[in-house]
Amino acid sequence: MFETNWEIINEDKDIDDTDSIIKKILRNKGITSDEEIEEFLSSKPKKTYDPYLLKNMREVVEKIIKYINEKKSIWIYGDYDVDGISSISLLMDFLSKFTNNLNYYIPLREEEGYGLNCDAIEDIKKKGGELIITVDCGSTSVKEVNLAKELGMEIIVTDHHNLSDEVPNCLILNPKQEDCHYPFKLLCGCGIAFKLAQAIQKRLDAPKKYLSDVLDLVALATVADVVPLIDENRTLLKYGLKKINNSKRLGLKALIEAVGLRDKEITAGHIGFVIGPHFNASGRIDDAKASVKLLLSNDAKIVESLVKHLVKCNKERKAIQEKGLEICKEKVEKYYLEDLFLVVDSEGTHEGVIGIVAGRIRDLYYKPTLIVTQSQEEGILKGSGRSIDDIDIYEEMKKCEDLFIKFGGHKNACGFSIEKSKLDLLRKRLNEQALMIKQKSKDAFIKKLRIDCELKPSQITEELIEALKKIEPYGMGNEKPQFILRQIKVKNEKDSVFMGKNGEHLKLRGVSKFYDDLTEITAIGFGMAKNYKDIGYPQNVDVVGFPKLNEWNGYKNVQFMIYDLKEKGI
Template identity: 70%
Template sequence: MIETYWEILDEQQEFRCVHEKIHPIIQKILIHKGITDPREMEEFLSPKPQKTYDPFLMKNMDRAVDVIIEHIRENKSIWIYGDYDVDGIASIAVLMDFLKPFTKNLHYYIPLRAEEGYGLNCEAIEDIKSRGADLIITVDCGSTSVREVQLAKELGMEIIVTDHHNLSDRVPDCLILNPKQEDCPYPFKLLCGCGVAFKLVQGIQKRLNAPKSCLNDLLDVVGLATVADVVPLIEENRTILKYGLKKINNCTRPGLKRLIEAVGLAGKNITAAHIGFILAPHFNASGRIDDARAGVELLLEEDPEKIEELVGHLVACNEERKSLQDKGLELCKEKVEQSYKDHLFFVIDSQGTHEGVIGIIAGKIRDLYYKPTLIVTESHEKGILKGSGRSIDGIDIYEEMKKCADLFIKFGGHKNACGFSMEKDKLDILRRRLNAQAREIKERAPETYVKTIKVYGELKPADITEKLLQELEKIEPYGMGNEKPQFLLSQLRIENSPEAVAMGKNQEHLRFKGLSCKFGDLTPIQAIGFGLAEFYIKHLGCPEKVDIVGFPRLNEWNGYKNMQFLICDIKQSFL
C-alpha cells in the first residue's frame, strides 16, 4: 500500500457548538469543511438548498442569449458541438431538449474519439458549414480553440463557446461563456460543462419567459454530468445535484429510466455513487468504444423500441470497455514495476491500448502508486500519440503540462486531469521534463507525495448507531469537494483468530470483530476492509490491536441488519 498520513482534525482546534438543532458530530464535520455560519450549515444540510446564481452574472450571457434567440426567430440553422464524454453528451442533450420546442432547425455534432479527438476541429467545422449551419454553440469544449473559431467565422458562421476548462493565454475571438475567464464576475467558478450549458438555458428561459418546468425537467441530466465530471460537490453544484438526484429517483425520462432498470438500480435510492460507478460509465462507454451519439439519443429518445436498442448497445459497450480497461491496466502496472517505479511522474506508453480507456487507467495507476500519471497510446495517425492524465492532491497537472506546451500538438484540461496529442519521438523528452519538475516539487514540499487522509473525529463503537447514520446522510451527496468524512476507531482488540480474518472468493478482503481497549467500551464492532486482507496479514503481521480509519454503514442482508465500519486504512496500534 502507498504511504498515508492521518490528519486528525479534532486535534487541531477546540470544538464549540454553534447550532443547537444540528448533531454535534455533524457540526464538527461542517466546521472542518469551513462551514461555520449557522445559516450556511442549514443551507448545506437542507433537502431543498437555494444556493444558485443569476445566469446573467456570467460574462457574455446577455449577448449570447440575444444571438441564440435571434437565430431561433429567423429560423436559422443552429448546431450544438460537444465532447464525447458524459459531460459533453449531457450538455448536448440539455440544449437539444430545451431548444426543440422553439425551433426545428436544430442539430448536434460529436467528434469521434479515435478519428477526430477532443474539441473543435477544422474538418468538422467545414462539414457543419456544408450542412447549412449559421450558428455553432460549443458545449464542454472550445476555450482554447483559437484557430477553429477563426475558421468558423471565416466561413460565415457565428460561434458561441460554452465551457468550463482552463483558458490559455490566447482565447478564441468569439462570445465565450466560461466562469473561469479572468474578468467573469460569476460567483461560482467550478461548474461542469453541462452546468454552464444549463446556465445558458436559464438565461434563454428568462428572456423568453418560458415555464420554469422546462428547467426542472433537465435537472436529471445536469445532475448526471455534475457527478460524472468529478467537479467539487459544493455551492451551486451541490444545489444542482440534490435536485438532480430527486429527479433521477422519480425518473420520467424514458431512456434514463430504462437504463436504470437494465443495470439493476430500479427501486433503489440512487445516490451520487450509483451515478459515478454505474450509470455514468455506461454513457461514457459509448464515446470510448463507439460513437457517443448513442448516449445523446438515449437521453432524448421516447420510442420504447429504439430505447431498448440503445440501452442494449450501451451495456455491450460498457462490457467491452471493462475488458479493454483490465488488459490495459495490467500492462501498465507491469511497465511501472519493471521500469518506472522510482519515477515521481509516470509517463507510460500503453502500447496500443484503446484510447477510450487510457484516462480510466491513468486514474487507477495514480491511485495505486499515488503519483501523477500520464498514459499514452498510438493514434490512427502514424507517429502520433494520444494521452490522458490524472493527478494527485498538491500537483496541478494542467500547470505542469503547460510548462511542456512546446511538445504537444493539442493540449487541454484542468487541475486534476488533462488530455493531449504529441509526436511519438518526443515522449522521452516529456518524461524527463515532467520528472525533473516533479523532483523540484518534492524537494520543496515532500509531503505532496504522501497521501493525506483527513480524519474528522474519533468515535467509540457505541457511537455507531442508526441515528448517527441518519444524521450523516444529511451531508450527502458525497464526491469531490465533499468527500465522505472518515472517522478513527483506535485501540481495537481483534477478537478473531488470524486465520479467520480473510473473506471473499480469493480471501482478499478483511473482516473482524473488535472491542475498544481505549474507552472501556464493550460494544463490539464489525469492521470490513475490502482488499485489505493481504496488507493486514503480510505487511502488518496480524497485530492483535489496531487503529482503523473509515466510515460507518448499515449492512442489510437476508432481512438482517447490523452496524459495520468500512475500513479505509489500517495501522498497528502501539498504545
C-alpha cells in the same frame, strides 16, 4: 504498498453526541454559521444565482431567440464525455420546445479529438447550419470560430474550461472569462447550458417545467465531470437527484434498470461509478451519439436497443481497460518502480481508456502518472496524465512543453501528443523535476489521509448514519467524512477474519481497548485482506473508515467500512 500519513483535522475531544459530530465535520469543511449549516443540510437548498449575471447572457439569449423566430438552422456542438453528452441533450430537449430546426454534432474521439475542429464546422455548413452553439468546449477555439464566421455562420461558445490569452471572436458564456461577475465559477459545462436555458425561460416567460425536466441531465454531468460539489453545484445536484429518482426520461430509466439499480435510491456514487461510465463508454470506444439518442428518445424499442449497446460498450471498455492496466503494472514493476514520475507506454491500448488507466496506476503507486498509446498517425503517441495531491501536473508538463506536439490540462490531469522518439527524454526530465520536488518536500510523495473525527464504537449508531446522509451528496469538494476508531481488539480467530471467494476481503469484530468501550463493532474492508496480512495480522488495530447500515434478508446491522488500518495509532 505506499506510505500513508494520518491526520486528524482540528482534533477535538469534546465530541459526545451525533449533533456535535455533524457540526465538527461541517466545521472542517469551513461551514460554521447557523445560516450556512441550515443551507448545507437542507433538502431544498436555495443557493442559486441569476443567469443574467453571466457576462454576455442578454446578447446570447436575444441572438438565439432571433434564430428561433426566423426558423433558422441551429446546431449544438459538444464533447464526447458525460458533460458534453448531457449538455447537448439538455439544449436539444429544452430548445425543441421552441423550434424544430435543431441538430447536434459530437466529434469522434480517435478521428477528431476534443473540441471544435475545422472539418466539423465545414460539415455543419454543408448541412445548412446557420448558428452553432458550443457546449463544454470552444473557449480556446480561435481558428475554428474564425472559420465558422468566414463561412457565414454565427457561433456562440458556452463553456467552463479556462480561457487562453487569445479569446475567440464571438459571444462567450463562461464564468471564468475576464470581467464576468457571476458569483460561482465552478459549474460544469452542462451547468452553463442550464443557466442559458434558465435565462431563455425567463425571457420568454416559458413554463418552469421545461427547466425542472432537464435537472436530471445537470446531475449526471455535475457528478461525472468531477466539479466541486459545493455552492450552486450542490443545489443543482440535490434537485437533479430527486428528478433522477422520479425519472420520466425513458432512456435513463431503462439504463438504471439494466445496470441493476432499479429498486435503489440513486446517489452521486451510483452516477460516478455505474451510470456515468456507461454513458462515457460509447464516446470512449465507439460514437457518443448513442448516449445522446438514449437520453432524448421516447421510443421504447429504440431505447431498448441503445441500452444494450451502451452495456456492451461498457463491458468492452472494462476489458480493454483491464488489459491496459495489466500491461502498465507489469512495466512499472519491471522497469520503473524506482521512478518518482511514471511515464508508461501502454502498447496500443485504446486511447479512450488511457486516462482511466493513468488514474488507476497513480492510485496503486501514489506517483504522478502518464500513460501513452499509439495514435492513428505513425510515430506519434497520445497521452493522458493524472497527478497526486501535492504535484501540479500541468505546471510540471509545461516545463517540458518544447517536447509536445499538443498539450493541455490542469492541476490534476493533462492530455498531450508527442513524437515517440521523445518519450524517453520526457521521462528523464519529469523524473529530474520530481526529484527536485522531493528534495524540497519529502512529504510530497506520501499520501495524506484526512480524518474528520475520532469516534467510540458506541457512537456508531443508526442515528449517526441517518444524520450523515444530510451531508450528501459526496464528491470532490465535499468528500465523504473519515472517522478513526482506536485500538480495536480483534475478537475473531485469525482464519475467520478473511471473506470472499478468494479470501480477499477483511472482516474484523472487536471492542475498543482505548476507550474501555464494550460496544462490539464489525468492521469490513473490501479488498483489504492483503493490507492486514502485510502488517502482520495484528490483534489490536486502529481503523479509519465510514459507518454504514447493512440491510439483508430483513435484518439491519451497523458496520464500519474500513478505508485504512494500522497496528499503531497516529
